[in-house]
């Protein structure tokens with residue numbers, strides 16, 4: 148996990164993000180150039196070079212699209228096209244996306260900005276873009292057939308509107324959606340407040356990513372688009388653990404994470420070691436009176452959740468979807484539960500017929516993480532990720548929040564594993580193990596019985612449906 152992350156040079160290094168990308172010059176001079184990014188790494192925040200200032204976001208394993216200021220209008224150029232996305236090191240998927248990546252680049256603007264978006268279609272079929280959550284003229288809403296003609300292959304269409312309210316939004320096609328979203332077409336959109344906002348606190352680090360899911364058979368490259376429930380790759384910004392970068396923060400940073408869900412099911416997103424508040428949705432900032440502390444928030448299909456917290460506990464804190472099947476990578480679903488089954492006799496008989504037969508999951512699935520099983524080419528292992536103490540036994544929607552005292556402001560470089568202070572790691576008990584004591588509500592070693600007089604307990608039982616003539620519920624006293 149450590150070797151790939153030497154690129155972070157901190158905030159303000161916007162030139163790095165742009166020059167690292169291959170820039171393709173568009174023939175038409177009137178169009179802003181379409182910037183292409185081919186690397187799946189988390190790019191540094193793109194500091195605004197013109198327009199109203201704002202505190203830029205960090206897109207997890209993604210990047211922000213540079214824009215051109217044209218007579219007061221922010222102009223962006225999105226190119227819908229087939230892309231090769233590295234979903235984790237060594238595992239590549241043939242997806243559709245924008246400007247070289249799936250998801251597409253994050254778009255960042257400021258409340259009140261007039262925005263012009265050129266969308267070029269390099270897909271083999273028509274498309275459109277819906278700007279999820281925006282207030283805009285109806286004809287800019289992007290539903291092909293309803294609000295506009297679809298963008299035909301080879302054509303470019305222009306959307307223009309004012310980003311009227313601050314918040315966390317998304318963009319995605321509204322044409323052959325099932326195919327195009329199953330193929331990875333989506334992106335994040337942030338509208339920053341134009342001034343101090345009573346419901347939007349300033350933060351030190353601001354992360355954004357989308358939840359997405361794919362069904363890619365082991366050994367193949369292209370998602371099955373007809374899948375409705377049985378996805379086998381649960382990803383954040385089209386990356387699966389251990390391919391998802393850690394979220395690196397400095398101790399006592401105020402941190403914001405914006406999460407959008409464009410899968411077909413809900414994801415309870417869980418943070419270890421800290422409590423957070425849900426400070427915004429794709430409907431905008433939440434009212435202060437509606438906020439309460441949580442460590443898990445469910446992000447339903449088509450929703451965005453923005454969470455804020457103070458990162459005041461040092462360490463490497465797990466951050467993941469709480470559905471345990473969503474922290475696993477590609478596998479067959481038809482695996483019977485074999486826990487507790489003794490295969491020894493049976494396996495001998497089967498190996499007579501099938502010499503390569505292997506017993507799986509006799510003691511649970513954890514064995515599989517250490518098993519060097521031959522896999523078809525281009526298959527992500529089911530649950531992997533090495534930690535400082537062994538296999539993390541996770542895949543899919545899992546990452547690590549790294550909170551460090553020494554982390555410099557604006558530095559997102561992976562600091563490595565947390566050096567635990569002495570005496571703060573769970574340790575092995577090496578003394579004798581006592582025989583288990585049968586549970587008693589009192590009187591055991593930990594709760595010695597007090598000489599308490601037992602009182603008679605009276606309970607009133609209400610029988611369903613039974614009502615007495617006087618309208619009082621019929622009751623029995625035992």
Ligand SMILES: [Cu+2]
Pocket residue numbers: 381413414415468469470473544
């Ligand atoms: Cu999930």
